[in-house]
Amino acid sequence: MRIATLNTWGTRGDWPACLEMLRAEFERIDADVLTLQETVLTAEIDQAALMLGGGYHYAQQSVREDGSGGAVRGQGITTASRWPIGEVIEVDLNVTDRTGEFACTCLITEILAPAPLGRLWVANHFPDYQLDHERERCL
Numbered sequence: 001m002r003i004a005t006l007n008t009w010g011t012r013g014d015w016p017a018c019l020e021m022l023r024a025e026f027e028r029i030d031a032d033v034l035t036l037q038e039t040v041l042t043a044e045i046d047q048a049a050l051m052l053g054g055g056y057h058y059a060q061q062s063v064r065e066d067g068s069g070g071a072v073r074g075q076g077i078t079t080a081s082r083w084p085i086g087e088v089i090e091v092d093l094n095v096t097d098r099t100g101e102f103a104c105t106c107l108i109t110e111i112l113a114p115a116p117l118g119r120l121w122v123a124n125h126f127p128d129y130q131l132d133h134e135r136e137r138c139l
Contacts, residue, residue: 001032001033001113001117002029002030002031002032002033003031003032003033003034003035003122004026004029004031004033004034004035005034005035005036005037005124006034006036006037007036007037007038008022008036008037008038008039008047008051009038010038010039010040010047010071010072010075011040011045011047011072012072019050019051022051023050023051023052023053026051026052026053027053031082032081032082032083032113033079033080033081033082033083033111033120033122034052034056034078034079034080034081035077035078035079035107035122035124036048036051036077036078036079036080036124037077037124037126038072038075038076038077039060039075039076039077039078040072040073040074040075041060041061041064041074041076041078042073042074045074047078048060048078048080052080055082056080056081056082057080057081057082057083057084057085058078058079058080058081058085059078059079059080059081059085059088059107059109059124060076060077060078061076061077061078061090061103061105061107061126062090063076063103063105064076064103065102065103068101069101069102071102071103075103076103076105076126077105077107077124077126078107078124079107079109079122079124081109081111081122083111083112083113083114084111084112085109085110085111085112086110086111086112086119087109087110088107088108088109088110089107089108089109090105090106090107090108091105091106091107091108092105093105093106093126093127093128093136095136095139096135096136096139098128098130098133098136099128099133099136102128102129102130104126104127104128104129104136105126106123106124106125106126106127107123107124108121108122108123108124109121109122109123109124
C-alpha cells in the first residue's frame with residue numbers, strides 16, 4: 001500500500017505548470033491513499049480530481065475557505081483513495097475564537113481496502129496554521 005500527503009498550495013503561482021507537474025508525479029508515485037491540503041473545490045474547479053485523474057474516490061472538506069483574508073475561495077482538504085470510501089467524520093478544529101477565520105478541520109475517512117488490508121481509517125489533519133496559535137493546535 002502506498003500513502004502520500006501534500007500541501008498543494010491551492011491554485012497559486014503558475015497553476016497550469018504546477019498542474020502538469022503534479023499530474024506526472026502523482027501518476028509516477030501511484031499512491032493508493034492521498035491526504036491533500038489546500039485543495040480548491042468550487043462549482044468551477046475540483047483541483048484534486050484535476051491532479052489525480054480517474055480511479056479515485058474522494059472525501060472532501062465540507063466547510064471551505066470563503067476567500068476572505070487572502071485564502072483562495074474553496075480551499076480546504078481532500079482525502080483520495082483508490083478503494084471505496086465508507087464513513088467520513090469531519091472534526092471541527094475551530095476550537096477558540098482565534099481560529100474562526102481559517103477553515104481548520106480533520107477529515108477521518110474510512111477506506112474500504114481489499115483483503116488482506118481490510119478497513120482502514122485515515123486522518124487528514126489541517127489545524128490552524130498561525131505561528132502564535134500553538135494553543136489552538138494543541139487543543
